[in-house]
Amino acid sequence: MFDGLSVLRSPCQLRGKVQSWRRVGERVALIPVLGPVHEGHLDLVRAAHLDTCRVAVCLVDLSGSPLAREIEADIRVLEAAQVDAVISPAADSYSPDGHRTRLRVGGLTDVLCGKVAQGCFDFALLMTLRLINQTQADLVLMSDVQWQYSVILSQLVGDLDLDTEIRILPARRHGDGAVCSAEWHALPEAARGHAAGLARILAELAAELRCGADPVACCKNGAARLAEAGVEGLEYLELRHAGTLARVHDTVLDGPARLFGAVRLGGLRLVDSVGVV
Amino acid sequence: MFDGLSVLRSPCQLRGKVQSWRRVGERVALIPVLGPVHEGHLDLVRAAHLDTCRVAVCLVDLSGSPLAREIEADIRVLEAAQVDAVISPAADSYSPDGHRTRLRVGGLTDVLCGKVAQGCFDFALLMTLRLINQTQADLVLMSDVQWQYSVILSQLVGDLDLDTEIRILPARRHGDGAVCSAEWHALPEAARGHAAGLARILAELAAELRCGADPVACCKNGAARLAEAGVEGLEYLELRHAGTLARVHDTVLDGPARLFGAVRLGGLRLVDSVGVV
Numbered sequence: 001m002f003d004g005l006s007v008l009r010s011p012c013q014l015r016g017k018v019q020s021w022r023r024v025g026e027r028v029a030l031i032p033v034l035g036p037v038h039e040g041h042l043d044l045v046r047a048a049h050l051d052t053c054r055v056a057v058c059l060v061d062l063s064g065s066p067l068a069r070e071i072e073a074d075i076r077v078l079e080a081a082q083v084d085a086v087i088s089p090a091a092d093s094y095s096p097d098g099h100r101t102r103l104r105v106g107g108l109t110d111v112l113c114g115k116v117a118q119g120c121f122d123f124a125l126l127m128t129l130r131l132i133n134q135t136q137a138d139l140v141l142m143s144d145v146q147w148q149y150s151v152i153l154s155q156l157v158g159d160l161d162l163d164t165e166i167r168i169l170p171a172r173r174h175g176d177g178a179v180c181s182a183e184w185h186a187l188p189e190a191a192r193g194h195a196a197g198l199a200r201i202l203a204e205l206a207a208e209l210r211c212g213a214d215p216v217a218c219c220k221n222g223a224a225r226l227a228e229a230g231v232e233g234l235e236y237l238e239l240r241h242a243g244t245l246a247r248v249h250d251t252v253l254d255g256p257a258r259l260f261g262a263v264r265l266g267g268l269r270l271v272d273s274v275g276v277v
Numbered sequence: 278m279f280d281g282l283s284v285l286r287s288p289c290q291l292r293g294k295v296q297s298w299r300r301v302g303e304r305v306a307l308i309p310v311l312g313p314v315h316e317g318h319l320d321l322v323r324a325a326h327l328d329t330c331r332v333a334v335c336l337v338d339l340s341g342s343p344l345a346r347e348i349e350a351d352i353r354v355l356e357a358a359q360v361d362a363v364i365s366p367a368a369d370s371y372s373p374d375g376h377r378t379r380l381r382v383g384g385l386t387d388v389l390c391g392k393v394a395q396g397c398f399d400f401a402l403l404m405t406l407r408l409i410n411q412t413q414a415d416l417v418l419m420s421d422v423q424w425q426y427s428v429i430l431s432q433l434v435g436d437l438d439l440d441t442e443i444r445i446l447p448a449r450r451h452g453d454g455a456v457c458s459a460e461w462h463a464l465p466e467a468a469r470g471h472a473a474g475l476a477r478i479l480a481e482l483a484a485e486l487r488c489g490a491d492p493v494a495c496c497k498n499g500a501a502r503l504a505e506a507g508v509e510g511l512e513y514l515e516l517r518h519a520g521t522l523a524r525v526h527d528t529v530l531d532g533p534a535r536l537f538g539a540v541r542l543g544g545l546r547l548v549d550s551v552g553v554v
Contacts, residue, residue: 130437133440161288
């Protein structure tokens with residue numbers, strides 16, 4: 001049942017809205033959105049509706065960053081998608097001055113992106129945890145372009161015993177294979193080929209790994225292949241356990257493995273990953 | 278309204294109990310108890326009743342530690358005090374194997390006890406946050422013997438935007454001035470004079486500080502006075518801002534200050550503190 005979109009501008013308004021749903025026994029799904037709304041986010045909204053949830057989308061405002069954008073246009077798109085609430089917070093009420101809490105999740109926040117950019121998950125984790133607390137969401141939906149982040153968040157939610165499911169859905173991709181992400185949108189047109197190149201080579205390497213290629217050699221070879229294809233700024237290319245993010249060295253994979261890649265392009269980190277088994 | 282005490286042994290039972298209260302609009306107070314129940318805890322229970330709350334007490338089980346004790350006796354005491362629920366969890370369900378989350382609160386978890394024993398708040402913070410999430414407590418009550426911990430917890434709860442008030446009440450003291458605490462109970466009879474000595478000298482120093490004594494000289498002098506009085510194992514004696522825990526060096530105090538002391542006695546850390554202004 002869709003009875004119009006509410007635009008909420010404070011945690012207090014958000015709590016009030018959620019309570020009105022809870023009172024009549026409705027479930028709540030939260031979709032955090034960084035950067036402009038794209039088709040990938042609308043996939044998440046549709047998944048939430050299938051779960052018969054009220055859908056709250058949080059537009060995280062990174063004003064001053066390359067991801068600054070038109071919130072009004074996003075709100076119209078979300079309304080058309082029958083989103084129930086958009087949280088478009090004033091930055092200060094969501095990331096209060098003077099916060100001192102740092103969340104570390106051992107073995108998860110300090111690898112991959114967390115290794116090349118220490119503390120890079122701090123802001124997002126704090127924001128997401130605040131939103132979960134404010135909405136008491138039954139469900140948080142994110143796409144697998146944020147695989148590492150979703151693994152971190154799942155562990156955190158379990159460790160804190162929150163009554164919230166973190167659900168990961170396959171990312172939407174552009175026609176050239178590049179993953180839909182805030183960073184892709186922020187790239188200059190001319191640089192978007194790098195995203196497609198990264199996606200293509202990750203897929204090729206995953207196919208070779210599935211056929212028994214040696215992970216270490218494969219990643220080394222992949223780095224050379226990316227350079228050949230003109231994809232610059234490689235930060236990492238690693239095969240890891242999909243659930244624990246432990247590094248996989250062996251040819252015989254003993255669990256679900258995932259190949260993770262990141263390139264640094266003009267101040268942006270473009271990440272992508274692909275399931276191997 | 279007291280309708281009997283429920284002993285709950287899993288997070289699931291706890292959530293169910295709390296939901297039954299919430300459904301009829303009742304408020305919930307949480308009192309975490311480390312070690313044996315003593316009169317200080319019953320003060321907290323009485324304060325919760327004044328606030329017309331349902332009272333849930335969590336008996337944190339440190340089996341194998343010097344604080345291991347008879348849970349059954351505690352439960353009878355709490356029932357007499359009209360506590361509504363006692364959470365006496367199996368250790369594994371409350372501190373699950375494989376948790377990886379570490380909570381750091383900058384400037385708060387790394388001073389005083391956190392400096393002499395790095396990471397000493399990790400377990401307690403994770404446990405308390407899990408309990409707050411499980412109970413969605415409106416109110417958490419603790420005594421000011423845990424002043425540093427309560428400041429950390431208040432900041433954490435604010436940073437995570439939990440809808441929970443952390444309320445600190447004056448600690449109950451024994452006839453000789455020693456503060457009621459789990460550690461005091463775990464001390465051998467003969468060593469309890471140290472706790473009284475610490476309390477007495479903290480009170481004397483606070484009086485001198487109120488009269489304008491220099492903080493640095495006063496703390497140095499205090500260390501000597503403790504040694505003279507036979508109180509051994511001093512770990513710290515520091516004047517700090519009561520709210521931010523920033524160190525106070527100036528004679529002119531620009532906010533509420535508190536004098537903190539800790540001694541290490543036979544494997545236990547005995548802490549005490551006193552408000553100066």
